[in-house]
Amino acid sequence: MTVNVTIYHNPECGTSRNTLAMIHNAGIEPTVIEYLKTPPSREQLVKMIADAGLSVREAIRQKGTPYAQLGLDNLDLTDDQLLDAMLKDPILINRPFVISPLGTRLARPSEVVLDILPDTHKGPFAKEDGQQVLDAEGKRLV
Numbered sequence: 576m577t578v579n580v581t582i583y584h585n586p587e588c589g590t591s592r593n594t595l596a597m598i599h600n601a602g603i604e605p606t607v608i609e610y611l612k613t614p615p616s617r618e619q620l621v622k623m624i625a626d627a628g629l630s631v632r633e634a635i636r637q638k639g640t641p642y643a644q645l646g647l648d649n650l651d652l653t654d655d656q657l658l659d660a661m662l663k664d665p666i667l668i669n670r671p672f673v674i675s676p677l678g679t680r681l682a683r684p685s686e687v688v689l690d691i692l693p694d695t696h697k698g699p700f701a702k703e704d705g706q707q708v709l710d711a712e713g714k715r716l717v
Contacts, residue, residue, distance in 0.1 A: 578601075578676065578692075578693060579606075579676060580598055580605040580606070580673065580675045581606040581673070582594060582595055582598060582671050582674075583608050583610040583668070583670055583672040583673075584608065584609055584670065584671050585609065585611060585670050588670055589702075589704075590670070590683055590685045591670050591671040591685075592703065593703055594671045594688045595607065596700070597685060597688050597689065597708065597709075598673070598688065598692065600698075600709070601695045602695050602696075610670065614662060617658060617662055627672065627678075627679045627681050629681060631654040631658060632657060633669075633681075634669050634681065635647060635667055635669060636667055636668065639666070641664060645660055645664075647667070669683065673688050675692060677690075677692070677693070678690065678691040685702060686702075686708050686715070689708075689715055696714075698711060698713055699713070
């Protein structure tokens, strides 16, 4: 299916891998951007965050990052300061962001991506941990 979908992906992340697999299950071959190697521009990042309906702070990844060491938990920091940190150290960008003609989402949990994919899933789908997300007819369970 030719639907223009882009995923900002980290292959080391199970949530990101599950999200990519759900996109493939819908019959879509997305543009995959490994954002740690090719980070988004400031403008792209700002647009993704806004389009996903998130605040900049909600788009920062805390777990497994230098978030605390950098003092990013300081609530006095501005969005610009937080964006500067995210662009300087892309591991701070939460993932995976997915952009489709139906919207933009931070796919956490991964099944959130189903909100912005066409209903073209091919059969059942289970996440890496075994949680069933789609039934035998490709209908959403969660």
